[in-house]
Amino acid sequence: MHSNCTKKLLGLEDVILKKVIQADNYVKFFIETSPSPQICPCCGSQTSRIHDYRSQVIKDLPMQMKHTYLVLRKRRYICSCGKRFLEKYSFLPTYKRQTLRLSFKIIALLRETRSIKSVANEVNVSASTIARLLDTVSYSSPSLPECIGIDEFKGNAETGKYQCILVDARKHRLLDILPDRNQAHLSAYFREANRAERNRVKFFVCDMWKPYVDLAKAYFPNATVIIDKYHFIRYVTWAIENVRKRLQKKMSASLRKYYKRSRRLILTRYQKLKDENKKACDLMLLYNDDLRAAHYLKEWFYDICQSSKYSYQRTAFWEWVKTAEKSGIPEFMSCAATYRNWSEGILNAFKYGYTNGPTEGYNNKIKVLKRISYGMKNFKRFRTRIIHCSI
Numbered sequence: 416m417h418s419n420c421t422k423k424l425l426g427l428e429d430v431i432l433k434k435v436i437q438a439d440n441y442v443k444f445f446i447e448t449s450p451s452p453q454i455c456p457c458c459g460s461q462t463s464r465i466h467d468y469r470s471q472v473i474k475d476l477p478m479q480m481k482h483t484y485l486v487l488r489k490r491r492y493i494c495s496c497g498k499r500f501l502e503k504y505s506f507l508p509t510y511k512r513q514t515l516r517l518s519f520k521i522i523a524l525l526r527e528t529r530s531i532k533s534v535a536n537e538v539n540v541s542a543s544t545i546a547r548l549l550d551t552v553s554y555s556s557p558s559l560p561e562c563i564g565i566d567e568f569k570g571n572a573e574t575g576k577y578q579c580i581l582v583d584a585r586k587h588r589l590l591d592i593l594p595d596r597n598q599a600h601l602s603a604y605f606r607e608a609n610r611a612e613r614n615r616v617k618f619f620v621c622d623m624w625k626p627y628v629d630l631a632k633a634y635f636p637n638a639t640v641i642i643d644k645y646h647f648i649r650y651v652t653w654a655i656e657n658v659r660k661r662l663q664k665k666m667s668a669s670l671r672k673y674y675k676r677s678r679r680l681i682l683t684r685y686q687k688l689k690d691e692n693k694k695a696c697d698l699m700l701l702y703n704d705d706l707r708a709a710h711y712l713k714e715w716f717y718d719i720c721q722s723s724k725y726s727y728q729r730t731a732f733w734e735w736v737k738t739a740e741k742s743g744i745p746e747f748m749s750c751a752a753t754y755r756n757w758s759e760g761i762l763n764a765f766k767y768g769y770t771n772g773p774t775e776g777y778n779n780k781i782k783v784l785k786r787i788s789y790g791m792k793n794f795k796r797f798r799t800r801i802i803h804c805s806i
């Protein structure tokens with residue numbers, strides 16, 4: 416075959432194609448290179464003396480959707496100093512049994528949220544080879560942005576039950592994955608960042624987890640702490656759910672079933688309900704004063720959150736807290752107590768508008784990766800894979 420055609424067919428430079436074997440599920444290309452003067456790796460002198468040949472089977476990118484092998488006739492040279500050495504090939508790293516481009520392809524496929532096993536099947540190499548390749552990919556800790564968001568997820572890595580996800584809350588980018596959410600791990604991590612960089616951090620978005628706030632105060636002296644909106648809104652949702660559950664206990668079996676089945680009507684924003692559902696919701700609330708008051712508080716709080724006027728939000732927030740505290744509904748009294756405790760961070764959420772919303776998308780990706788990789792006990796590998804799939 417004309418050498419230019421070989422080059423185009425195989426995508427390999429300076430290779431001579433000697434023979435092709437086509438089978439149902441594989442194709443083998445028998446290749447070799449032309450002899451050329453070599454530099455001895457031992458003494459540095461030039462030699463063209465061929466010692467012998469040996470064939471090596473090399474895995475390559477699949478062609479025609481078949482397992483593809485290059486059978487390379489490797490040439491060994493011998494130098495006048497006595498050293499015998501193998502020819503080098505641009506497409507094949509020394510001591511490897513797969514082409515460089517196959518390794519690159521595998522690394523690219525690992526960016527997709529799919530299991531190592533499925534990648535292994537597609538490219539006809541073992542899962543352990545792929546895991547080893549993944550270990551050659553490394554992502555160093557990023558420089559810190561002005562606006563940091565931190566959230567946790569249940570990762571089940573060997574380092575702890577909860578791993579942390581660090582994002583740029585302004586640019587909505589994943590920054591890093593941390594091995595554990597406890598104080599020791601977090602401190603160790605942020606101690607690594609240089610002081611000037613830490614001093615530049617202006618906002619720190621987190622949930623109502625005390626160690627996060629302590630951390631922010633210790634390492635980001637110029638940062639305003641913001642409690643993530645989705646995390647504090649949940650307390651209102653939980654409160655009204657708990658009121659419903661408490662009231663249900665005193666209901667007849669059929670009524671209990673109805674309230675349980677129709678809980679969406681109570682949880683959904685009233686204005687978003689269709690007219691018939693509004694009526695159904697009204698009826699549910701008519702049953703009990705506590706539930707009606709709870710529903711009123713829930714709607715009111717959502718209104719406050721949805722407003723874009725901070726001066727109104729600040730005043731209304733405190734009015735809400737005081738009303739809830741005096742409501743006599745235990746679920747909302749405790750919710751109000753939590754809000755009072757975290758009022759500074761909650762009001763900052765209203766004032767500056769930053770949230771950890773961007774982590775949600777990453778959390779979903781992590782969930783998929785976790786499922787398809789059977790938990791990924793090895794934290795380093797898990798971190799690499801998440802970052803690899805996210806940036």
Ligand SMILES: [Zn+2]
Binds near residue numbers: 457458459496
């Ligand atoms: Zn030599």
